[in-house]
Amino acid sequence: MARIIVVTSGKGGVGKTTTSAAIAMGLAKKGHKTAVIDFDVGLRNLDLILGCERRVVYDFVNVINDEATLNQALIKDKRCDKLFVLPASQTRDKDALTVEGVGKVLNELKKTFKYIVCDSPAGIERGAHLAMYFADDAFVVTNPEVSSVRDSDRMLGILSSKSQRAEKAETPIKEYLLLTRYNPARVKLGEMLSVDDVQDILSLHLLGVIPESQAVLNASNSGTPVILDDASDAGQAYADIVDRYLGEDTPHRFIDEEKKGLFGRLFRS
Amino acid sequence: MSLLNYFKRTKPNTARLAKERLQILVAHERSARNQPSYLPELQKELMAVIKKYVQVNQDDISINYESDDDQETLELNIVLPEHD
Ligand SMILES: Nc1ncnc2c1ncn2[C@@H]1O[C@H](COP(=O)(O)OP(=O)(O)O)[C@@H](O)[C@H]1O
Ligand SMILES: [Mg+2]
Numbered sequence: 349m350a351r352i353i354v355v356t357s358g359k360g361g362v363g364k365t366t367t368s369a370a371i372a373m374g375l376a377k378k379g380h381k382t383a384v385i386d387f388d389v390g391l392r393n394l395d396l397i398l399g400c401e402r403r404v405v406y407d408f409v410n411v412i413n414d415e416a417t418l419n420q421a422l423i424k425d426k427r428c429d430k431l432f433v434l435p436a437s438q439t440r441d442k443d444a445l446t447v448e449g450v451g452k453v454l455n456e457l458k459k460t461f462k463y464i465v466c467d468s469p470a471g472i473e474r475g476a477h478l479a480m481y482f483a484d485d486a487f488v489v490t491n492p493e494v495s496s497v498r499d500s501d502r503m504l505g506i507l508s509s510k511s512q513r514a515e516k517a518e519t520p521i522k523e524y525l526l527l528t529r530y531n532p533a534r535v536k537l538g539e540m541l542s543v544d545d546v547q548d549i550l551s552l553h554l555l556g557v558i559p560e561s562q563a564v565l566n567a568s569n570s571g572t573p574v575i576l577d578d579a580s581d582a583g584q585a586y587a588d589i590v591d592r593y594l595g596e597d598t599p600h601r602f603i604d605e606e607k608k609g610l611f612g613r614l615f616r617s
Numbered sequence: 618m619s620l621l622n623y624f625k626r627t628k629p630n631t632a633r634l635a636k637e638r639l640q641i642l643v644a645h646e647r648s649a650r651n652q653p654s655y656l657p658e659l660q661k662e663l664m665a666v667i668k669k670y671v672q673v674n675q676d677d678i679s680i681n682y683e684s685d686d687d688q689e690t691l692e693l694n695i696v697l698p699e700h701d
Contacts, residue, residue: 494635501643505650538630545636549643 350458353465354521356507358499361472362491363528365537365584366564368467369397370575373489374590376431377575380462385424385453386436387479388469389444395435398425399571409437412449418456427576432461443472447579450478470507481512485522485593488552491529497549500525504550525552526589529560532605543603556589558582559602652682663693670700 355368365388372384385408386394389461395401400423406416418434425431434453437444447592457464468479480486486507490500506522508514527543534540543557563580567573575590577583581602591598660680666672673695681692 494639497639498642498646501646505647509650535632538632541632541635541639544657545632549636 350461351461351463351484352397352454352458352482353485353487354468354480355465355487355489355502356468356476356480357489357496358470358472358476358503359491359496362489362496363526363558363564364470364489364511365467366568366574367487367489367526367528367558368394368465369573370583371587371590371593372433372463372465373428373431373573374575374586375463375465375594376428378590378594379430379470381399381430381432381455381460382463382465383432383434383461384465384467385434387475388436388447388467389475390436390438390444391469392436392438394467395423396571397435397568398433398573400425400433400435403569404435405592407435407437408453409439409444411453412445418453445475445478447478447481451482465491472502477502477506477510480507480521481510483507483511483521484513485524487524487526487555488550489526489528490546492527492531492535492543494541497541497546501550504552505516505519510516523552524555525550525592526555526558528558530557530602532603536605554600555592556585557600557602558585558589582591648683651684656680656682667695 353371355364355371368384368492372382375436376382384394384398386392387408388394389409392404392407395404403423406421408421410416411418411421416557422434424430424431452542454464466483467481469475480514486499488503490496504523507523525546527546530543531540534544543554547554561574561580561582563577563582564574567583574580574582576584578587585602588598588601621632642699663680664675664678667678677696677698679694681694683690
């Protein structure tokens with residue numbers, strides 16, 4: 349059975365696209381045929397993060413409007429043949445996505461893919477609504493910061509009332525917390541909400557913590573999902589998340605400040 | 618300030634403040650979104666009925682909806698004007 353994962357948050361700039369690219373690549377590298385869809389109509393970016401921006405010919409809206417077939421629009425990743433990308437349209441028409449159209453494309457993808465990752469745009473408008481509407485699982489990407497936590501909670505309200513599963517009174521969408529851009533040193537100083545603080549407020553199943561990391565910018569500069577940088581903290585954190593999602597019991601990392609040696613401790617500011 | 622206090626002085630813990638504010642806000646927003654959608658309309662109509670009999674302001678009427686696992690309660694509170 350195929351599973352549809354929405355990567356969502358409400359707030360913009362928290363790491364949804366970074367996360368979508370990383371986990372889609374992670375699932376594909378584990379051998380699962382995975383499609384990742386950019387729902388950010390008008391602001392296509394996932395292609396850039398995945399490094400396939402020059403190979404975009406057709407997009408999501410072309411497929412919905414029958415101007416291209418799904419096979420024509422899907423871009424096969426050059427590094428992993430199990431990963432396919434469906435880019436967003438650059439149209440300014442905000443009504444280009446429809447429930448019927450999105451449903452049709454997802455149903456077709458479900459026939460041959462194991463995981464379908466939907467990269468949601470920010471906000472709670474049409475694009476964000478459609479990205480989560482058909483989801484089975486939701487990865488709620490949250491930064492340890494007041495407005496992000498609040499928006500995540502609003503998104504939880506929407507997931508539990510406005511999704512297809514909610515409307516049909518089926519088993520609710522499974523919600524997972526991904527706490528990203530986490531800085532353990534600042535948490536220790538009392539300057540940043542801790543994992544426990546955020547959990548006390550949102551009480552979600554914690555899939556993992558992604559540290560604030562230089563590796564993310566380097567990865568996006570080169571169009572490589574950060575999960576492929578397996579020496580980096582963020583890359584490892586995303587790999588752990590994929591393992592946990594697939595049912596492995598991987599202990600959490602990157603929550604506490606890395607232990608520095610005596611030298612580091614003496615000179616810590 | 619003693620020297621000891623000087624060294625012990627820490628920056629205010631803003632994370633704690635953030636958490637407290639969020640807990641209050643999120644609890645409030647969650648209860649608001651779980652309210653039945655007819656609530657504002659009900660409030661308006663009740664107001665109209667009550668005004669037929671007593672002179673009250675909008676602020677004098679409050680409707681509180683609460684739900685937990687086994688029951689839902691609707692609490693109506695009307696502050697009647699004082700007698701002259
Ligand atoms: N863990 C992280 N560490 C450092 N920077 C990050 C991290 N995650 C995301 N970013 C940066 O934050 C910005 C927004 O990320 P993006 O994934 O585009 O967010 P969204 O899709 O939610 O708008 C980008 O510049 C990205 O490089
Ligand atoms: Mg994005």
